[in-house]
Amino acid sequence: MGHDEHPHEHDHHEHDHSEHGSELSEMQLRVRALETVLAEKGYIDPAAIDKIIEAYETKVGPHIGARVVARAWSDPEFKQALLADGSKAVLALGLLNRVGDHLIAVENTPKLHNMIVCTLCSCYPWEVLGLPPVWYKSAPYRSRAVNDPRGVLADFGVTLPAETGIRVWDSTAETRFIVLPLRPSGTEGWSEEKLAALVTRDSMIGTGLPKQPNEIA
Amino acid sequence: MDGIHDMGGMHGFGKVEPEPDEPVFHAPWEGHCFALNRAMSYAGLWTIDKARAAREELPPEVYLGSSYYKKWELGLESLIVELGLAGSDEIGAGHALRPGKALTRKLTAAEVPNTLTRGSFARPAPGPARFKPGDRVRTKNIHPATHTRLPRYARRRVGVVEALRGCHVFPDTAALGQGDHPQWLYTVLFEGRELWGDRAEPTLQVSIEAFEPYLESA
Numbered sequence: 001m002g003h004d005e006h007p008h009e010h011d012h013h014e015h016d017h018s019e020h021g022s023e024l025s026e027m028q029l030r031v032r033a034l035e036t037v038l039a040e041k042g043y044i045d046p047a048a049i050d051k052i053i054e055a056y057e058t059k060v061g062p063h064i065g066a067r068v069v070a071r072a073w074s075d076p077e078f079k080q081a082l083l084a085d086g087s088k089a090v091l092a093l094g095l096l097n098r099v100g101d102h103l104i105a106v107e108n109t110p111k112l113h114n115m116i117v118c119t120l121c122s123c124y125p126w127e128v129l130g131l132p133p134v135w136y137k138s139a140p141y142r143s144r145a146v147n148d149p150r151g152v153l154a155d156f157g158v159t160l161p162a163e164t165g166i167r168v169w170d171s172t173a174e175t176r177f178i179v180l181p182l183r184p185s186g187t188e189g190w191s192e193e194k195l196a197a198l199v200t201r202d203s204m205i206g207t208g209l210p211k212q213p214n215e216i217a
Numbered sequence: 218m219d220g221i222h223d224m225g226g227m228h229g230f231g232k233v234e235p236e237p238d239e240p241v242f243h244a245p246w247e248g249h250c251f252a253l254n255r256a257m258s259y260a261g262l263w264t265i266d267k268a269r270a271a272r273e274e275l276p277p278e279v280y281l282g283s284s285y286y287k288k289w290e291l292g293l294e295s296l297i298v299e300l301g302l303a304g305s306d307e308i309g310a311g312h313a314l315r316p317g318k319a320l321t322r323k324l325t326a327a328e329v330p331n332t333l334t335r336g337s338f339a340r341p342a343p344g345p346a347r348f349k350p351g352d353r354v355r356t357k358n359i360h361p362a363t364h365t366r367l368p369r370y371a372r373r374r375v376g377v378v379e380a381l382r383g384c385h386v387f388p389d390t391a392a393l394g395q396g397d398h399p400q401w402l403y404t405v406l407f408e409g410r411e412l413w414g415d416r417a418e419p420t421l422q423v424s425i426e427a428f429e430p431y432l433e434s435a
Contacts, residue, residue, distance in 0.1 A: 031246040031290055033311035035253055037303050041317025044256045047326040052252035055333055057241045100335025102382065119225030119368050121269055122285070127335060131251070133239050137285045139230040146225045146370065146423050147413050155233040165420045170225065172366045173402050173426035174265075174338040175382055202235070 061130035064095050065178055066199035068128060070192040072105070073183040083107060086178065090128060099127055102175040108182045108206075112165045115152075115206030116177045117145035123171035125178050129201060136205065146170060156207045179206040186213045218270075218362050219369060221277040226370040226413070247286040254293050259324040259332060263296055266392035270364040271296050340399035342384040347401065347429055352378045354405060355435035356427065364392035367431040371423075375435045376407040379424060387428055401429040 038044045068090055072079040082089040086103035090096065103125060106114045118124065119142045124132040135141050144152050149166045153159065160166070169177045181203040187195060197216050202208025224230075242248040258268060271292035272280070280288060297303050307314045324332065348354055358373040359365065366388045382402040390398040409421030 027250075027287060027290065028244065028246040029311075031249050031253070034290065034294060034297075034308055035249055036311050037307045037313050038253065038257070038297075040313035041303060043260065043302065043317055043320060043323065044253065045323065045325055048256055048324045048329055049249060049252040051326045051329040052255050052332075053242070053248035055329060056251070057248065060333060061241075096334075098331075098334040101337040101339055117225075119370075120223055120366060121272070127333070131241055133236065134243075134285065135233050135235050138233065139224055139227075139281070140233045142224040143227040143230050144233070147409075147417070147421075149421065150418060152233055156235055163420070165422065166418065168421070168423045169404075170368065170371075170423060170425045172368060173382070173388075173428065174335075174385055175402070175404075175426050176335070207233075207235075 056131055060126065062128075062199075062201035062204065063196070064130075065125070065128035065201070065204045066196040067095055067192070068093060068105075068178070069180055069199045069204065070196035072180055073187075073195050074192050079107075079180070082180070096127060100176075103128065104175055104177050105180050106167070106169065106177055107180045110164075110182070112167055113160055113206065114177075114179045115145060115149050115166065115168045116171060116179060117142060117168060118171040119143070119146055120170075120172060123174075123176065125176040127176075128178055129204060133201070152207065156202060158207070158209060179204050181210050184210050184212050218273060218364065219360055220273045221280045222273045223369050225368045242286075250286045250290045250293070254289050255332065256324045257293060257297070259328075260320045260322050262300055262302070262320070263394075264386070264391045265336075266364055266386075266388040267394065268292060268296065269388075270392040271299075273364065338386045339383050340386055340397055342401065343399060346381055346384075348378045348381075348403060348432065348434075350378050350380055353435040354378055354403075354427075354432040356405070356431055357433060359431070361389065363389070365389050365431075367427065368425065370412055371405075371407065371425050371427075374407055374411050376405040376411065376424075378403050379406045380404040382426065385428070387430070389428075389430070403427050403429070403432070405432070 039046055071093060072082050082105045086105040087099045087101055090103060091099040108114055122132055122137040146168050149168055171177060184198060198210045200208050200211060203210045272288050275291055294308060298305050302318060353375060355375050356367060356372050382404060384399045385402045387398040387400040390396055404424050405427045406422055406424045409417035412423060
């Protein structure tokens with residue numbers, strides 16, 4: 001954030017900031033009260049709480065999914081294994097010590113674009129993408145993804161050809177989905193590491209496309 | 218339940234607003250709220266479905282007016298009070314006023330790395346699957362007042378079974394503490410027009426993950 005974008009320097013930001021501030025401090029107090037009670041009752045170990053937060057802030061995230069996609073782009077055998085059994089294939093990749101059941105990878109093609117949503121709550125493939133962004137859990141996305149996916153894509157600045165089919169997967173059970181996006185052209189011979197840098201989180205949800213080669217240094 | 222959480226196809230919520238460089242948690246309390254939920258669910262006193270039901274049962278105006286992690290906080294409080302783990306007087310006071318109950322499991326820091334993996338919801342099948350890929354099915358017209366995973370927009374709609382996903386814990390009973398009652402789970406694919414009528418986006422297809430009790434032959 002540049003200095004001139006500092007929240008305190010713009011009226012509308014300042015307004016937002018103070019409104020958030022009052023809810024944040026109320027919630028800060030409420031969560032602290034709950035945590036104190038649960039710790040005093042012997043139900044939780046505060047060290048475990050800190051460790052969970054640290055894991056989701058620093059270890060689990062879309063960088064894992066990006067490596068999965070990059071491997072699938074590079075290795076046709078792995079891609080077949082991934083599409084056949086996502087959990088098994090991701091485990092075999094060795095990025096994670098364990099992978100939960102029912103991870104399903106769905107492949108974009110020039111004729112078909114996949115998009116993942118959970119209209120009922122916030123189901124999301126945590127192990128490969130980390131925790132979901134706020135928009136994924138929000139009413140606008142959950143309501144519109146299933147009946148206006150092109151409108152949703154427009155909110156992300158993405159336009160697909162009119163003839164491209166759109167397939168929306170509503171995560172209504174304990175199956176979890178990750179989109180295998182189309183590999184950008186002009187990346188022939190690239191290393192997996194370089195390919196992974198093209199794979200955005202949103203491209204693995206289906207609300208975005210991978211970066212183009214000229215977008216990365 | 219036909220609650221406000223069941224949002225698929227509703228109008229009026231506006232644009233999706235992506236946030237560039239979004240942090241995992243927007244304030245420290247969000248991380249703590251998330252972690253408290255994880256640690257308490259580890260104790261095994263409730264299922265993931267019961268935790269979801271607790272959030273869905275928040276009054277609609279509270280559900281819509283609360284941020285995501287605030288809903289998690291309110292849902293957790295309600296489970297803790299409902300199960301007698303702590304009183305609302307204690308949460309209000311911010312201190313335990315009575316000794317805690319004995320738990321069978323307590324999450325330690327050393328065990329945390331093992332909890333980053335999703336649990337398995339697959340269960341042995343009580344019988345053969347009724348449907349197979351390619352079968353035409355109609356979702357039932359059900360409106361339970363309790364937890365279900367059949368969204369409103371996909372009730373009484375004809376689709377095609379695309380895949381059989383195994384036999385899983387049935388959320389509708391698990392949320393009520395009535396046991397796993399394993400059911401076959403299917404990916405069922407609907408044409409956009411079947412869900413949204415003639416004005417639907419012509420290239421749209423939507424699938425849900427449907428448990429067998431939600432389906433009948435069509």
